[in-house]
Amino acid sequence: MINSRIRKITATVAALLIFTFLGYQIYRVNFAKQVTEEALYKTVSEKIQATGYAIRSENVITNPYGGVLQYAVSDGGRVSSNGTVATAYSSVATAGTKDQLDSLKNEKQLLTDLQNPGNSYADSLETVGQQISKQMISLLNNSESGTSITADKQQLQYLLNKRQIIAGKSPDFSSRLSEIETKITQLSGTSNGQALGTVTTDKAGFFSSHVDGYENLFPINSVTTLTADDLEKEYPKGTVQDHTVGKVVNDFFWYFACTVPAKDANRFKLENTVTLSFPFASADEIPATIVAINQQDENSDAAIILKCDRMNANLVNLRKETAEVTVNQYSGIQVSQKAIHFETLTKDVKQADGTVTKQTQKVPGVYVMYGTEMRFCQIVQLYGDGTYVYCDPSPSADALMTDDTVKQYDQVIIEGTDLYDGKVID
Structure with a gap:
C-alpha cells in the first residue's frame, strides 16, 4: 500500500x-525577448606581445680626467664627431659655479637683446603669444623628465618681456644687467668654474649616459642571422669600465630582435611595416620594418628582426624589453562573436552563357532586426579577436549569398531563440 x-x-x-x-x-520560443546590440564601424589593431633586445651600433666613452661630470648633452640628444659630451670638474661646487656663470651670461644676452627695439618690433603679439605657449610646454616637459629648466625659465621670461615691449610698455633692465655684471666678475675672479677637461666623442650619433654592459652582446653586422635560441638564452652582464661617461649610438638605424611563438610567426611578412611600442619603458609608438624572419621549422619559435629609424631619450636606453607589435589594423563593422550563426543558403547565379544555376553554400552571418522583422545578413570577416568580429562593410555582391550584409547602426541579435530569416516579432 x-x-x-x-x-x-x-x-x-x-x-x-x-x-x-x-x-x-x-x-522561450514564443515570448522570450531578443537581445540586440548596435553594430558600429571601428578600427582595431592586431597586436602581438614579444620580448627581445634593442641592438645598436654603440661606442662607449670614458672620462680620463676623473672628478665631477657635467653633461653637455641629454640622453637621446645629437652629438657631432669630436663634439663635447661632458665637462669634468674637480668638485660639485666647481661645477655649480660654472652652471651659475653660464646661466648669468645667457640671461645677460637675452636682456641685451631686449634693449634693441628692432629685435622686438619685428614680431607681432600673436607670434610671440604662440612662442610663449610652446615655451611653456617645453618647460613642463623638461620639468617632468628631470631635465634642467633654468634655460627654459629664462627663455619664457624673455618672451614675456618681449610681449610687454610690443604692447607699448618699456621695462627697465639696467638695474638687473648691472647686478649680473657684478656677479659674473666675482665668479670669474675665482678658481671655481675651471674645468679639468672636456670629454669628447670621435663618432657622431645619439648620446646616452647609461651603459649596461650589453653594448657588444650581439654584433650589429650579423643581427639578421640571430635565431630564437640566441635570443632566448640568459646572458651574464658584461663588464662596465671605470670612469664611464656614457655611449654614442653611432648609426641612424637600430634593431629590435624578438621571438614569437610558432602560431604567430606567419603573421609577419618580410619587408612589411609594423608598429612597435614598449609599454613598460616608453609611450612612443614607432614604425619598424621586418628585415628577417628566422624559424627552424613551422613548429618552432621564430626570431623576428625589426629595423627602426626613430630615436629619443626613452628609446636610446632600451635593452631587453617586452614590446607590443602591431602587425595589422582593420576597419570594419564590429559585431559580437555571440551573434554569429551559420546558415545554408541557395541563390540563383547567372552564368556567362545566360543560363541560371543554383548555388548552395553554408555561410556565416548575423540576424538583424528591421522593425519587427528578423533578417539574416551574411558577413565577410576581416578579423576576429575572440570577443568581436570585424566585418567588411562593403563586400562585393558576388561574395554574398544574401541581398545585403550587416551595416553600421544595425540592431544585431546577440541573444535569442528560434531565429530564422523573415520571422516577425510582435
Whole structure:
C-alpha cells in the first residue's frame, strides 16, 4: 500500500517537472525577448606581445680626467664627431659655479637683446603669444623628465618681456644687467668654474649616459642571422669600465630582435611595416620594418628582426624589453562573436552563357532586426579577436549569398531563440 502511494507521488512529481519544462520551452520560443546590440564601424589593431633586445651600433666613452661630470648633452640628444659630451670638474661646487656663470651670461644676452627695439618690433603679439605657449610646454616637459629648466625659465621670461615691449610698455633692465655684471666678475675672479677637461666623442650619433654592459652582446653586422635560441638564452652582464661617461649610438638605424611563438610567426611578412611600442619603458609608438624572419621549422619559435629609424631619450636606453607589435589594423563593422550563426543558403547565379544555376553554400552571418522583422545578413570577416568580429562593410555582391550584409547602426541579435530569416516579432 505504501509502495503504491510512493509510486503515485513519484509519477505526479515527474509529470509536473515534464510539463514545467515543456511550458518553459514554449514560453522561450514564443515570448522570450531578443537581445540586440548596435553594430558600429571601428578600427582595431592586431597586436602581438614579444620580448627581445634593442641592438645598436654603440661606442662607449670614458672620462680620463676623473672628478665631477657635467653633461653637455641629454640622453637621446645629437652629438657631432669630436663634439663635447661632458665637462669634468674637480668638485660639485666647481661645477655649480660654472652652471651659475653660464646661466648669468645667457640671461645677460637675452636682456641685451631686449634693449634693441628692432629685435622686438619685428614680431607681432600673436607670434610671440604662440612662442610663449610652446615655451611653456617645453618647460613642463623638461620639468617632468628631470631635465634642467633654468634655460627654459629664462627663455619664457624673455618672451614675456618681449610681449610687454610690443604692447607699448618699456621695462627697465639696467638695474638687473648691472647686478649680473657684478656677479659674473666675482665668479670669474675665482678658481671655481675651471674645468679639468672636456670629454669628447670621435663618432657622431645619439648620446646616452647609461651603459649596461650589453653594448657588444650581439654584433650589429650579423643581427639578421640571430635565431630564437640566441635570443632566448640568459646572458651574464658584461663588464662596465671605470670612469664611464656614457655611449654614442653611432648609426641612424637600430634593431629590435624578438621571438614569437610558432602560431604567430606567419603573421609577419618580410619587408612589411609594423608598429612597435614598449609599454613598460616608453609611450612612443614607432614604425619598424621586418628585415628577417628566422624559424627552424613551422613548429618552432621564430626570431623576428625589426629595423627602426626613430630615436629619443626613452628609446636610446632600451635593452631587453617586452614590446607590443602591431602587425595589422582593420576597419570594419564590429559585431559580437555571440551573434554569429551559420546558415545554408541557395541563390540563383547567372552564368556567362545566360543560363541560371543554383548555388548552395553554408555561410556565416548575423540576424538583424528591421522593425519587427528578423533578417539574416551574411558577413565577410576581416578579423576576429575572440570577443568581436570585424566585418567588411562593403563586400562585393558576388561574395554574398544574401541581398545585403550587416551595416553600421544595425540592431544585431546577440541573444535569442528560434531565429530564422523573415520571422516577425510582435
